[in-house]
Amino acid sequence: METELAIATNRLTKQFDRYVAVNQVELQVEIGEVYGLIGPNGAGKTTLIRMLSAAEEPTTGEIYLYGDRLLRNNSNPHLKQRLGYLPDDFPLYEDLNVWDYLEYFARLYYLKSPHRRRRLQEVLELVQLTSKRDSKINTLSRGMKQRLSLARTIIHEPMLLFLDEPVSGLDPIARMQFREIIKVLQTAGMTILISSHVLSDLAQLCTSVGIMELGSLVESTSLTELYQRLSLQQIIITTLGNLEDLKRELKHHPKVEEWEVIPEKNSLRVNFSGGDEESADLLRSLIHQGLPIREFHCTQEDLETIFLKLGHKQVS
Structure with missing residues (x-):
């Protein structure tokens, strides 16, 4: 597969019993893009993201990330360590404070001191939660909790980030803060695939978009080309x-x-x-x-x- 692509899939399919959730998807995402995944509920977006992040096994088809085949076995552990996945329902440990929560995940990724402490300080500053480092998670607003979830997802400096409905339920100010963080991550060279029903946010963030319908990818193109052709x-x-x-x-x-x-x-x-x-x-x-x-x-x-x-x- 093309090594200049961050993501490339070949006839990627996921079937649950008789229900085909993702149907022979051919997806290509270039390195450094923010790729927006659009579609109604039940279109297959979450299932596709779960397969791309190695959380779900495809029924058939192939996934290549940066030219390497992604499998849910013990192959390519270095590749899997460079993925970040934020699902739309990941639980927070409400009784922990912000610092301890992030340190727990940093240790899971084998970050060693003093780099671990530096990295925690960096992500707290990025998500604007430095002043909340000693606060219990259950005292945070919904927007702060979502930014903390993002900090946990990027603590290990992934090169490929998957975000599934990350701004769901957030107010306009919290969505704006989240957008600005995503822009910083893209500037730093991260490739990001994001699904959202808030299309105005995707229009401001994305370089390319894919539109899913009934498990199929019916459109995949740059945002500029989509506007020129259909707007x-x-x-x-x-x-x-x-x-x-x-x-x-x-x-x-x-x-x-x-x-x-x-x-x-x-x-x-x-x-x-x-x-x-x-x-x-x-x-x-x-x-x-x-x-x-x-x-x-x-x-x-x-x-x-x-x-x-x-x-x-x-x-x-």
């Missing part, structure tokens, strides 16, 4: 004059597909199939016709809209 450009056009005059002029432009009236703003939300040059031409032509344009704002459909469109296509 409609929309233009908000606000006029100080009559909306009917604006509509009449828009009918003459070949790149204008349809529009929606925003009555409270005297505006139209226009679906536009052209690029930047065509949108500039449209603005010039509207002004040339003497229309009093107050706002001309280009946007694109977001990741959530694209996902819903793709899901509709799969059902249709």
Whole structure:
């Protein structure tokens, strides 16, 4: 397999009795990427992540991490030691304090002093819990507990990190703090695969995304390419004059597909199939016709809209 890939799977399949949870998935993730895994409940995301992190045995198929075959036997122990896996339901030992909890896991990974103490200080600073090092875990907020779980997952400096719904149930501030930590880890060279239902977070974090449906990987591409191929450009056009005059002029432009009236703003939300040059031409032509344009704002459909469109296509 290609050694420049952090993850490569070959017809990866997991079957439970008659139920196929993951169906012949061909996944490729490049080194240094943040890869977002999207899909409804039951799509197979968690099962796929569990197989990639050696927590679940595939029924058939192969997994290669950094060019080495991953097996759930005693082979490649060095490879398994460089994986970090944060499931969505990993329990915390509530009666321990933060430092003792992290030290326990550091010892499980055979981190020796004085490196162990240095590493604990580093991860506490990264997840912004240095001031909580002596606090009991049961006194922490949900966001702090999730950041502590991440600290435990990266204590041994993994090169490949698997995160399954890490921001589930977190408030917007806690999600923002978690996002910033992920960005730091990527900058440090870590490859990260993350599943989440919070698509706005993935849109800010990910370089590539994979969309799963009924156990199959129906899309896997860079986020940039996905937007270029599937995201409609929309233009908000606000006029100080009559909306009917604006509509009449828009009918003459070949790149204008349809529009929606925003009555409270005297505006139209226009679906536009052209690029930047065509949108500039449209603005010039509207002004040339003497229309009093107050706002001309280009946007694109977001990741959530694209996902819903793709899901509709799969059902249709």
